[in-house]
Amino acid sequence: MRDVAIIGVGMIPFGRRDQDSLIDMLAYASMKALDDAHLGDKAVDAVYVANMGGGILQHQTGIASALVDRLSLLPAAADLVENGPASGASAIKNGVQAIASGYSDVVLVAGGEKMREVTGWRATDFVATLTHPESEYPYGITLPGMAGMFTRLYMEQHGLTAEALVAVAIKNQEMGALNPYAHVEMMITKEGIFDSPHSVVNNPLVADPLRLYDACPVSDGAAAVLMCPLEMARELTEKQPVVVAGFGQATDTHTLQERDDPTDLKAVRLAAQQAFDRAKLKPSDVDVAELHDAFTVLEIAESEHVGFFGKGEGSKAALAGLTRFGGKIPINVSGGLKARGHPVGATGVAQVVEITWQLRHELPKERQVKNAKVGLTVNFGGFGNNVLAFVLRRAS
Amino acid sequence: MSNLQITGYKCKHCGRIHYPRHEQCLQCHGREFESIAPEGNATLLAYTQIFNLPWGFDERFLIIGVAQFGNGIKSMGQIKAESLDQLHTGMQLRPVWEPVRYVYGEPVYGLKLEPMG
Numbered sequence: 001m002r003d004v005a006i007i008g009v010g011m012i013p014f015g016r017r018d019q020d021s022l023i024d025m026l027a028y029a030s031m032k033a034l035d036d037a038h039l040g041d042k043a044v045d046a047v048y049v050a051n052m053g054g055g056i057l058q059h060q061t062g063i064a065s066a067l068v069d070r071l072s073l074l075p076a077a078a079d080l081v082e083n084g085p086a087s088g089a090s091a092i093k094n095g096v097q098a099i100a101s102g103y104s105d106v107v108l109v110a111g112g113e114k115m116r117e118v119t120g121w122r123a124t125d126f127v128a129t130l131t132h133p134e135s136e137y138p139y140g141i142t143l144p145g146m147a148g149m150f151t152r153l154y155m156e157q158h159g160l161t162a163e164a165l166v167a168v169a170i171k172n173q174e175m176g177a178l179n180p181y182a183h184v185e186m187m188i189t190k191e192g193i194f195d196s197p198h199s200v201v202n203n204p205l206v207a208d209p210l211r212l213y214d215a216c217p218v219s220d221g222a223a224a225v226l227m228c229p230l231e232m233a234r235e236l237t238e239k240q241p242v243v244v245a246g247f248g249q250a251t252d253t254h255t256l257q258e259r260d261d262p263t264d265l266k267a268v269r270l271a272a273q274q275a276f277d278r279a280k281l282k283p284s285d286v287d288v289a290e291l292h293d294a295f296t297v298l299e300i301a302e303s304e305h306v307g308f309f310g311k312g313e314g315s316k317a318a319l320a321g322l323t324r325f326g327g328k329i330p331i332n333v334s335g336g337l338k339a340r341g342h343p344v345g346a347t348g349v350a351q352v353v354e355i356t357w358q359l360r361h362e363l364p365k366e367r368q369v370k371n372a373k374v375g376l377t378v379n380f381g382g383f384g385n386n387v388l389a390f391v392l393r394r395a396s
Numbered sequence: 397m398s399n400l401q402i403t404g405y406k407c408k409h410c411g412r413i414h415y416p417r418h419e420q421c422l423q424c425h426g427r428e429f430e431s432i433a434p435e436g437n438a439t440l441l442a443y444t445q446i447f448n449l450p451w452g453f454d455e456r457f458l459i460i461g462v463a464q465f466g467n468g469i470k471s472m473g474q475i476k477a478e479s480l481d482q483l484h485t486g487m488q489l490r491p492v493w494e495p496v497r498y499v500y501g502e503p504v505y506g507l508k509l510e511p512m513g
């Protein structure tokens with residue numbers, strides 16, 4: 001198998017993009033990735049597109065065919081990858097496998113979602129369609145609702161505190177304010193959302209015990225990466241290559257109720273383990289991580305399940321500032337989903353774009369992790385029923 | 397006879413209870429199941445109160461939880477409570493089968509759980 005390198009990345013600012021169609025956004029991000037690699041007229045063999053909701057939200061299917069045509073990359077192979085909120089990482093994994101196996105040389109992966117053209121009511125229902133159609137969906141359960149149940153159990157069993165969740169929210173919005181691609185560029189204070197009389201008004205319950213500032217916004221956005229075999233990277237581009245050192249993917253029961261221990265994010269644990277094993281690296285080798293903080297609780301729980309901290313230690317680590325920029329293991333220096341936003345199909349790709357910038361040392365110094373060599377991403381699908389992790393490494 | 401339209405599947409090989417249905421046992425991959433109905437009251441395992449409801453609901457909020465019946469079937473359901481103050485994990489709930497949502501004016505039936513006083 002061949003080593004795979006990321007040679008180009010691109011992203012468009014996330015947020016509300018009324019003027020752009022889904023295909024517009026995917027196309028803009030793709031062109032940025034192609035231009036980033038200075039690839040010129042070199043052929044792209046295959047395009048993988050990550051999108052969860054085009055069929056439901058835009059009433060549009062055949063998204064990959066539409067994009068490859070828009071980009072005039074014909075006759076490149078083109079496939080749509082739908083894997084819920086983990087579609088982005090799934091599409092990248094498909095690209096990695098295509099290159100590693102020798103079937104493809106130059107692969108473009110673009111992930112995008114357009115969620116703001118429907119009401120919040122509809123968007124919530126759209127995401128809830130990934131729950132079990134018989135035993136979950138009819139009850140009105142939502143992803144925030146799943147996260148709310150999970151949070152209460154985590155509080156009861158693993159020492160999670162509301163204060164630790166607030167620390168994650170503040171940290172990620174602080175970092176998001178430095179990220180020009182972030183949807184939310186607003187700083188928040190502990191007083192404003194936690195321990196003042198105004199806080200209950202500013203920060204109402206969404207799914208008890210989770211509050212408004214525990215949840216990511218609903219966003220439009222797109223991101224793209226261009227990959228090739230590592231051995232070809234040096235001849236194709238002058239950009240510092242970033243190697244996909246390892247990936248992992250694991251699944252868990254569709255419903256939360258069938259897990260023996262619902263607080264055990266087994267798929268996160270297994271996906272990260274697999275990614276580290278393939279990379280021949282360990283959690284302590286990671287310099288910077290992008291974890292899937294669709295809800296603040298997930299950043300803490302994932303930081304434990306990937307092996308940064310023991311179970312029950314993630315809260316303390318967040319409160320002690322270990323996961324802040326400049327801390328022991330900086331998590332979501334981009335602002336994470338919490339501040340960058342979560343256009344579901346784009347998220348897994350955006351995480352890899354962010355880590356690529358970190359490992360190339362291209363970010364402004366206020367959020368560039370010094371001398372970063374190894375990065376981790378976790379893209380969390382369903383409520384943890386389909387999870388992917390990537391370990392990325394700066395090529396020597 | 398239970399009036400709850402919930403069918404659990406008990407693996408004939410290892411005894412693991414499944415709901416919803418699987419073609420193979422999650423634990424031993426056995427393929428033979430005994431269909432079982434929920435029995436007795438249910439114990440509350442997890443719950444939340446949701447304020448931002450999806451399209452299709454007019455309520456101000458929903459209280460939703462996961463509960464386990466005496467014979468091991470675990471199911472999600474709507475909880476008939478006015479506030480979370482009435483609830484705690486491990487408490488007993490009485491199951492009823494009632495409309496849980498309406499689609500084009502037609503009721504969709506499902507599990508509702510009443511806190512037992």
Ligand SMILES: [Zn+2]
Binds near residue numbers: 421
């Ligand atoms: Zn079995």
